[in-house]
Amino acid sequence: EIVLTQSPGTLSLSPGERATLSCRASQGVRSSYLAWYQQKPGQAPRLLIYGASSRATGIPDRFSGSGSGTDFTLTISRLEPEDFAVYYCQQYGSSPYTFGQGTKLEIK
Amino acid sequence: QVQLVESGGGVVQPGRSLRLSCTASGFTFTTYGMHWVRQAPGKGLEWVAVIWYDGSNKYYAESVQGRFTISRDNSHNTLYLQMSSLRAEDTAVYYCAREKNGIWSPFDIWGQGTMVTVSS
Numbered sequence: 001e002i003v004l005t006q007s008p009g010t011l012s013l014s015p016g017e018r019a020t021l022s023c024r025a026s027q028g029v030r031s032s033y034l035a036w037y038q039q040k041p042g043q044a045p046r047l048l049i050y051g052a053s054s055r056a057t058g059i060p061d062r063f064s065g066s067g068s069g070t071d072f073t074l075t076i077s078r079l080e081p082e083d084f085a086v087y088y089c090q091q092y093g094s095s096p097y098t099f100g101q102g103t104k105l106e107i108k
Numbered sequence: 109q110v111q112l113v114e115s116g117g118g119v120v121q122p123g124r125s126l127r128l129s130c131t132a133s134g135f136t137f138t139t140y141g142m143h144w145v146r147q148a149p150g151k152g153l154e155w156v157a158v159i160w161y162d163g164s165n166k167y168y169a170e171s172v173q174g175r176f177t178i179s180r181d182n183s184h185n186t187l188y189l190q191m192s193s194l195r196a197e198d199t200a201v202y203y204c205a206r207e208k209n210g211i212w213s214p215f216d217i218w219g220q221g222t223m224v225t226v227s228s
Contacts, residue, residue, distance in 0.1 A: 001170075035214035037153075044203055044218035045145075045153065056208075056216060088153055092214050095167045097143070097155040 002027055002091050006100035012108040019076040021103045023089035028069045033093030036065055036074045040085045110134035110217055112204050117222030120194055130187040130204030130219055137185040141207040143215060144189045146200035194226045
């Protein structure tokens with residue numbers, strides 16, 4: 001099983017700032033099958049990034065993903081008020097599919 | 109529009125069974141693999157099970173292997189999760205989710221979730 005470790009656990013930033021979230025895998029993620037999801041309270045997760053760096057339909061270009069192998073990053077270039085939420089990474093290249101424990105992005 | 113709607117959640121005693129349903133609309137259900145993902149209160153996401161588009165293959169998380177069964181009825185655009193021998197640690201919101209495009213793809217459509225509480 002591939003274990004995904006996200007850091008930091010909580011990130012406190014202000015609107016307009018840049019956010020950098022990390023996801024580290026316990027072994028290489030096949031073909032960069034790594035996704036990022038956003039979840040707001042009381043809502044289902046929403047797909048943001050897949051294939052490590054491709055934006056899902058309708059996702060603003062302030063969201064970007066990078067990385068390969070075992071180290072991946074989600075960057076939000078300029079935070080908007082609606083971006084404050086919990087973010088999860090997920091690997092979908094091998095079973096069992098696994099999620100990271102999440103990073104909470106909160107308003108400073 | 110493309111939509112998944114879960115149902116069947118509720119309060120159940122430990123050791124009992126429950127079946128969840130997920131009804132799909134707005135897309136060709138028969139061409140998509142489908143998953144169940146759960147989230148315990150205040151916790152993160154945990155993948156539970158996957159079933160291929162034609163039902164030919166199923167995989168489970170170790171935590172539910174042998175107790176939960178995923179299935180689908182393509183004639184009724186419905187996904188199921190039969191849960192048996194339920195434990196307190198199975199308490200969670202259960203989401204169904206669609207694979208974006210084929211095997212080994214991310215989950216692009218999610219239902220709103222159905223809450224399962226296992227308690228005496």
